[in-house]
Amino acid sequence: NAGVTQTPKFQVLKTGQSMTLQCAQDMNHEYMSWYRQDPGMGLRLIHYSVGAGITDQGEVPNGYNVSRSTTEDFPLRLLSAAPSQTSVYFCASRKTSVAYNEQFFGPGTRLTVL
Amino acid sequence: ILNVEQSPQSLHVQEGDSTNFTCSFPSSNFYALHWYRWETAKSPEALFVMTLNGDEKKKGRISATLNTKEGYSYLYIKGSQPEDSATYLCAFGGGTSYGKLTFGQGTILTVHP
Numbered sequence: 001n002a003g004v005t006q007t008p009k010f011q012v013l014k015t016g017q018s019m020t021l022q023c024a025q026d027m028n029h030e031y032m033s034w035y036r037q038d039p040g041m042g043l044r045l046i047h048y049s050v051g052a053g054i055t056d057q058g059e060v061p062n063g064y065n066v067s068r069s070t071t072e073d074f075p076l077r078l079l080s081a082a083p084s085q086t087s088v089y090f091c092a093s094r095k096t097s098v099a100y101n102e103q104f105f106g107p108g109t110r111l112t113v114l
Numbered sequence: 115i116l117n118v119e120q121s122p123q124s125l126h127v128q129e130g131d132s133t134n135f136t137c138s139f140p141s142s143n144f145y146a147l148h149w150y151r152w153e154t155a156k157s158p159e160a161l162f163v164m165t166l167n168g169d170e171k172k173k174g175r176i177s178a179t180l181n182t183k184e185g186y187s188y189l190y191i192k193g194s195q196p197e198d199s200a201t202y203l204c205a206f207g208g209g210t211s212y213g214k215l216t217f218g219q220g221t222i223l224t225v226h227p
Contacts, residue, residue, distance in 0.1 A: 099207020
Protein backbone atom coordinates (compact mmCIF):
# COMPACT_ATOMS: atom_id res chain seq x y z
CA ASN A 1 0.00 0.00 0.00
CA ALA A 2 1.21 3.50 -0.85
CA GLY A 3 -0.92 4.93 1.97
CA VAL A 4 -1.78 8.61 1.53
CA THR A 5 -0.06 10.36 -1.36
CA GLN A 6 0.02 14.06 -2.19
CA THR A 7 1.19 16.01 -5.20
CA PRO A 8 2.95 18.28 -5.74
CA LYS A 9 5.50 18.36 -2.90
CA PHE A 10 6.32 22.02 -3.51
CA GLN A 11 4.52 24.77 -5.39
CA VAL A 12 5.01 28.50 -5.90
CA LEU A 13 2.05 30.57 -7.07
CA LYS A 14 1.44 34.20 -7.81
CA THR A 15 -1.39 36.02 -6.11
CA GLY A 16 -4.66 35.37 -7.95
CA GLN A 17 -3.60 32.10 -9.55
CA SER A 18 -5.61 28.96 -8.96
CA MET A 19 -4.39 25.42 -8.49
CA THR A 20 -5.40 22.00 -7.22
CA LEU A 21 -3.54 20.01 -4.59
CA GLN A 22 -4.00 16.31 -5.19
CA CYS A 23 -4.56 13.71 -2.49
CA ALA A 24 -5.16 10.00 -2.90
CA GLN A 25 -5.32 7.00 -0.57
CA ASP A 26 -5.38 3.30 -1.35
CA MET A 27 -6.66 2.02 1.99
CA ASN A 28 -10.38 2.25 1.14
CA HIS A 29 -10.84 4.84 3.87
CA GLU A 30 -14.17 6.63 4.06
CA TYR A 31 -12.93 9.71 5.91
CA MET A 32 -10.49 12.15 4.34
CA SER A 33 -9.47 15.62 5.41
CA TRP A 34 -7.23 18.56 4.58
CA TYR A 35 -5.20 20.51 7.15
CA ARG A 36 -2.92 23.46 6.94
CA GLN A 37 0.05 23.90 9.22
CA ASP A 38 1.33 27.35 10.08
CA PRO A 39 4.04 28.26 12.60
CA GLY A 40 2.62 28.50 16.12
CA MET A 41 -0.86 27.50 14.96
CA GLY A 42 -0.79 23.72 14.93
CA LEU A 43 -2.77 21.78 12.35
CA ARG A 44 -6.07 23.41 11.36
CA LEU A 45 -8.84 21.59 9.53
CA ILE A 46 -9.81 23.10 6.16
CA HIS A 47 -12.36 20.64 4.74
CA TYR A 48 -13.27 17.04 5.31
CA SER A 49 -15.27 14.26 3.70
CA VAL A 50 -17.05 11.33 5.32
CA GLY A 51 -17.46 9.46 2.04
CA ALA A 52 -17.71 9.82 -1.71
CA GLY A 53 -20.04 12.67 -2.61
CA ILE A 54 -20.09 14.14 0.93
CA THR A 55 -17.91 17.07 2.02
CA ASP A 56 -18.11 19.67 4.75
CA GLN A 57 -16.22 22.68 6.03
CA GLY A 58 -13.67 22.61 8.77
CA GLU A 59 -12.22 25.42 10.85
CA VAL A 60 -10.62 27.49 8.04
CA PRO A 61 -12.48 26.79 4.76
CA ASN A 62 -12.44 30.24 3.14
CA GLY A 63 -10.61 30.35 -0.19
CA TYR A 64 -10.67 26.58 -0.66
CA ASN A 65 -12.98 24.14 -2.44
CA VAL A 66 -13.10 20.37 -2.28
CA SER A 67 -14.97 17.56 -3.97
CA ARG A 68 -15.03 13.80 -3.44
CA SER A 69 -16.12 11.95 -6.54
CA THR A 70 -14.36 8.70 -5.60
CA THR A 71 -13.37 7.03 -2.33
CA GLU A 72 -9.70 7.30 -3.26
CA ASP A 73 -9.31 10.97 -4.23
CA PHE A 74 -9.87 14.21 -2.34
CA PRO A 75 -8.45 17.22 -4.22
CA LEU A 76 -8.18 20.67 -2.64
CA ARG A 77 -8.66 23.66 -4.91
CA LEU A 78 -7.34 27.12 -4.26
CA LEU A 79 -9.65 29.43 -6.16
CA SER A 80 -7.58 32.63 -6.19
CA ALA A 81 -4.36 32.25 -4.24
CA ALA A 82 -3.46 34.84 -1.61
CA PRO A 83 -0.22 35.27 0.36
CA SER A 84 -2.17 34.26 3.50
CA GLN A 85 -2.49 30.80 1.98
CA THR A 86 1.26 30.24 2.13
CA SER A 87 1.44 27.16 4.30
CA VAL A 88 2.16 23.46 4.43
CA TYR A 89 -0.90 21.41 3.49
CA PHE A 90 -1.49 17.90 4.77
CA CYS A 91 -4.08 15.44 3.55
CA ALA A 92 -5.16 12.71 5.96
CA SER A 93 -7.43 9.71 5.94
CA ARG A 94 -8.92 7.22 8.36
CA LYS A 95 -11.18 4.22 8.05
CA THR A 96 -14.40 5.94 9.13
CA SER A 97 -15.41 9.27 10.62
CA VAL A 98 -15.37 8.02 14.20
CA ALA A 99 -12.69 9.81 16.18
CA TYR A 100 -11.09 6.65 17.57
CA ASN A 101 -9.87 5.41 14.19
CA GLU A 102 -6.15 5.89 13.57
CA GLN A 103 -5.48 8.72 11.14
CA PHE A 104 -2.81 8.56 8.43
CA PHE A 105 -1.16 11.62 6.92
CA GLY A 106 0.29 12.28 3.50
CA PRO A 107 3.78 13.76 3.07
CA GLY A 108 2.53 17.35 2.70
CA THR A 109 2.60 20.06 0.06
CA ARG A 110 4.60 23.19 0.78
CA LEU A 111 2.87 26.12 -0.95
CA THR A 112 4.26 29.62 -1.32
CA VAL A 113 2.07 32.42 -2.68
CA LEU A 114 3.95 35.50 -3.83
CA ILE B 115 -13.65 26.27 18.84
CA LEU B 116 -12.32 23.58 21.16
CA ASN B 117 -9.31 24.39 23.32
CA VAL B 118 -6.51 21.83 23.17
CA GLU B 119 -3.35 22.95 24.91
CA GLN B 120 0.05 21.30 25.04
CA SER B 121 2.82 22.11 27.45
CA PRO B 122 5.62 22.86 27.41
CA GLN B 123 5.93 24.40 23.95
CA SER B 124 9.51 23.16 23.71
CA LEU B 125 11.86 21.05 25.73
CA HIS B 126 15.59 20.41 25.60
CA VAL B 127 16.91 17.32 27.37
CA GLN B 128 20.14 15.35 27.46
CA GLU B 129 20.45 11.87 26.02
CA GLY B 130 19.34 9.37 28.63
CA ASP B 131 16.98 11.75 30.43
CA SER B 132 13.37 10.77 30.88
CA THR B 133 10.80 13.39 30.03
CA ASN B 134 7.09 13.99 29.88
CA PHE B 135 4.67 16.49 28.46
CA THR B 136 1.00 17.29 28.79
CA CYS B 137 -2.04 17.63 26.57
CA SER B 138 -5.11 19.34 28.06
CA PHE B 139 -8.52 19.05 26.41
CA PRO B 140 -12.21 19.56 27.22
CA SER B 141 -13.45 17.07 29.79
CA SER B 142 -16.95 16.78 28.32
CA ASN B 143 -18.14 14.81 25.26
CA PHE B 144 -14.88 12.91 24.93
CA TYR B 145 -14.45 10.35 22.14
CA ALA B 146 -10.72 9.91 21.59
CA LEU B 147 -7.28 11.40 22.15
CA HIS B 148 -4.55 10.89 19.56
CA TRP B 149 -0.80 11.32 19.99
CA TYR B 150 1.43 11.86 16.97
CA ARG B 151 5.16 12.11 16.47
CA TRP B 152 6.18 14.58 13.79
CA GLU B 153 9.74 14.72 12.53
CA THR B 154 10.98 17.70 10.52
CA ALA B 155 10.21 17.43 6.79
CA LYS B 156 8.04 14.36 7.35
CA SER B 157 4.34 13.80 7.99
CA PRO B 158 2.83 13.21 11.43
CA GLU B 159 2.91 9.56 12.44
CA ALA B 160 0.36 8.11 14.84
CA LEU B 161 1.73 6.91 18.18
CA PHE B 162 -1.42 6.15 20.16
CA VAL B 163 -5.19 6.46 20.00
CA MET B 164 -6.70 6.48 23.47
CA THR B 165 -10.37 6.15 24.20
CA LEU B 166 -11.01 5.08 27.82
CA ASN B 167 -10.45 6.96 31.04
CA GLY B 168 -7.41 5.45 32.74
CA ASP B 169 -6.02 4.09 29.45
CA GLU B 170 -2.28 3.51 29.41
CA LYS B 171 -0.51 2.75 26.15
CA LYS B 172 3.12 1.87 25.51
CA LYS B 173 5.33 1.60 22.45
CA GLY B 174 8.96 0.89 23.23
CA ARG B 175 10.26 3.72 25.45
CA ILE B 176 7.21 5.90 24.85
CA SER B 177 4.06 5.62 26.92
CA ALA B 178 0.92 7.66 27.46
CA THR B 179 -1.82 7.96 30.04
CA LEU B 180 -5.31 9.39 29.80
CA ASN B 181 -7.61 11.11 32.29
CA THR B 182 -10.86 12.05 30.56
CA LYS B 183 -12.59 13.23 33.73
CA GLU B 184 -10.08 16.02 34.30
CA GLY B 185 -9.19 16.46 30.63
CA TYR B 186 -5.51 15.65 30.32
CA SER B 187 -3.10 13.13 28.86
CA TYR B 188 0.60 12.68 29.58
CA LEU B 189 3.20 11.41 27.14
CA TYR B 190 6.35 9.93 28.69
CA ILE B 191 9.66 9.13 27.03
CA LYS B 192 12.05 7.00 29.04
CA GLY B 193 15.78 7.31 28.38
CA SER B 194 15.51 9.88 25.58
CA GLN B 195 17.65 9.37 22.50
CA PRO B 196 18.62 11.93 19.83
CA GLU B 197 16.31 10.15 17.38
CA ASP B 198 13.39 11.02 19.68
CA SER B 199 13.83 14.66 18.68
CA ALA B 200 10.56 15.66 17.04
CA THR B 201 7.35 17.58 17.59
CA TYR B 202 4.77 15.62 19.57
CA LEU B 203 1.18 16.49 18.76
CA CYS B 204 -2.00 15.57 20.51
CA ALA B 205 -5.44 15.72 18.92
CA PHE B 206 -8.81 15.65 20.67
CA GLY B 207 -11.86 14.03 19.13
CA GLY B 208 -15.10 15.03 20.78
CA GLY B 209 -17.27 17.95 21.75
CA THR B 210 -20.05 18.63 19.31
CA SER B 211 -17.87 17.68 16.32
CA TYR B 212 -18.13 13.93 16.41
CA GLY B 213 -15.51 13.03 13.84
CA LYS B 214 -13.26 16.08 13.72
CA LEU B 215 -9.91 16.12 15.46
CA THR B 216 -8.71 19.33 17.10
CA PHE B 217 -4.94 19.54 17.35
CA GLY B 218 -2.79 21.12 19.99
CA GLN B 219 0.17 23.27 18.96
CA GLY B 220 2.66 20.56 19.80
CA THR B 221 5.66 20.13 22.06
CA ILE B 222 9.03 20.38 20.32
CA LEU B 223 11.49 17.96 21.90
CA THR B 224 15.22 18.25 21.29
CA VAL B 225 17.45 15.54 22.72
CA HIS B 226 21.11 16.53 22.91
CA PRO B 227 23.81 13.83 22.64
